[in-house]
Amino acid sequence: MMLYKLIPPSVVTATIQLPASKSISNRALIINALGKGIYPPENLSDCDDTQVMIKALTEGKETIDIMAAGTAMRFLTAYLSVTPGERTITGTARMQQRPIQILVNALRELGAEIEYVHNEGYPPLCIKGAELKGNEITLKGNVSSQYISALLMIGPALKDGLTLHLSGEIISRPYINLTLQLMQDFGAKAAWTSPNSISVAPQLYQSIPFKVESDWSAASYWYQIAALSPKAEIELLGLFHNSYQGDSRGAEVFSRLGITTEFTSQGVKLKKTGKAPERLEEDFVDIPDLAQTFVVTCALLNIPFRFTGLQSLKIKETDRIAALRAELKKLGYVIEEENDSILMWNGERCEPEETPVIETYEDHRMAMAFAPAIIRHPNLLIADPQVVTKSYPGYWEDLKQAGFQVINEG
Ligand SMILES: O=C(O)C1=C[C@@H](OP(=O)(O)O)[C@@H](O)[C@H](O)C1
Ligand SMILES: C=C(OP(=O)(O)O)C(=O)O
Structure with a gap:
């Protein structure tokens, strides 16, 4: 099994060319x-x-x-x-x-x-x-x-x-x-x-020149890094205001966690406002792929949450409800589930493992959503990090570009 050890920089500074959607x-x-x-x-x-x-x-x-x-x-x-x-x-x-x-x-x-x-x-x-x-x-x-x-x-x-x-x-x-x-x-x-x-209507498609936008789901891990880092200057290229992608709503949800979005001619710049809510409630039925990002981010920011609309998570790359609960427990957070479709955290803690190995369950989003957790849990290791290739092959290289050390522990 391959394991990655990560060391975050004190200030995250990066201009990232995100993968296409x-x-x-x-x-x-x-x-x-x-x-x-x-x-x-x-x-x-x-x-x-x-x-x-x-x-x-x-x-x-x-x-x-x-x-x-x-x-x-x-x-x-x-x-x-x-x-x-x-x-x-x-x-x-x-x-x-x-x-x-x-x-x-x-x-x-x-x-x-x-x-x-x-x-x-x-x-x-x-x-x-x-x-x-x-x-x-x-x-x-x-x-x-x-x-x-x-x-x-x-x-x-x-x-x-x-x-x-x-x-x-x-x-x-x-x-x-x-x-x-x-x-x-x-x-x-x-x-x-x-x-x-x-x-x-029955009518043939016409061929037109078409350029694919950058991936807003991938962008969410950079918002997460900005939210968890003491200081971050992050620019993400290839994202637009009027995106076709539903996951662009992540920008609005992150604004409630103190990360605002400035649209530029090339993409977005993330700004930390320092504001954080006492609690976050959100319905993920329209944005299921962002669930892991927000579950991990809120737990690590110590923001209790109640996330509904998660009924599709059990049939994705893995049972994401079970995977999130198991891996966050290793970091000391007790997350509860209701009706196969709700994840809740009321602030309850358990003893964290000394060197937590985060399993990724052949799920790219488990690796990408837990890697930023290194900023708050310096001993964690990511298992089978190569899973990211499902949607974001350059993820680890981009982290390196942003100042993270990514060490292969074999
Ligand atoms: O149509 C798409 O491109 C997708 C639809 C969603 O799946 P579900 O409709 O199964 O929720 C999403 O989770 C998946 O990553 C991509
Ligand atoms: C659920 C996902 O992908 P798919 O259903 O297309 O395998 C995903 O990328 O999070």
Whole structure:
């Protein structure tokens, strides 16, 4: 097992070129493939999740391994359903435990030919491309928005277009809006027709020059570093005020923790105001990928919290609810869970471990959200740090650039 020991600088000074958004990259790639575009999207992410998508779309292999990439798994399942040929799509052991039945059922209702290779409801899948027929379906909106995005993106390629009715609560809604926004940019007619219905017209995508923005989810770890450091001067490049990404809301939540955002022509500059609330309450249903950032940040700043809307965390790269509780306990914080969807901390402490080894559970966000904790817990070690490549391959190099020492303890 690889372990990283970190030593923070006394003042963090950095200008960081963030990675491009994997969510935008992977949508642009699917849309581009469906539109047979002549302009390949620019500034695609160099992360694993995007690299597996590029390979899947260009190599033409019979078996596609998307490793740990949820978006690639879900988006390609829909894409392959309307693309000639027969392929098997698989991923890591964890991917084979991440549910996909809602999407498969919806696609089958449209006429798709999809079989489960092992376990009913889970990847791997064997998919035979076909011309899909039905045009109006109902599916659950409360498990993963990626199923909905996957279906929407193939909508313009269907003979009669597609209308989706979403039942139950709709989680991760900004990611659905991101999909609609990109589809519209590429010439599709797709929009909400009621609070829980979306219609897509049958109309081919147009190819346009397109540049992917930097990743706001990745930015959150730098806000966290600013919040935990006594002094920080951090500039993040490639972020914009009117971002397509729902996780740009992280800037507003961090402003309540004393980190304000100044937009410049190139990105953002972070400022510490020194203000901190007595307590933080937030609903994460729209911003699930920021949950780890804020749970770790608040605990380390000694700010009790109650975070709701976390129901999707159990089916991500790992069970993030359990992982957060287990690893924060090693640092001396007792976090409580309610209803599989709420994490709370009332300030309760336990004895911290002397040399806590933070496990990362094949989850990039566990590594990235716990690394900044070194500023307050100088003995911690990060296990399997290479997991960051899922979304942010340059994370450790960027920390070095910001003055951190990153030492491989073997
Ligand atoms: O569509 C997307 O790009 C994503 C949607 C979210 O997943 P869920 O819809 O499963 O919550 C998010 O957690 C994931 O990192 C990326
Ligand atoms: C949940 C995530 O990714 P995915 O679902 O695309 O694997 C993530 O990046 O936090």
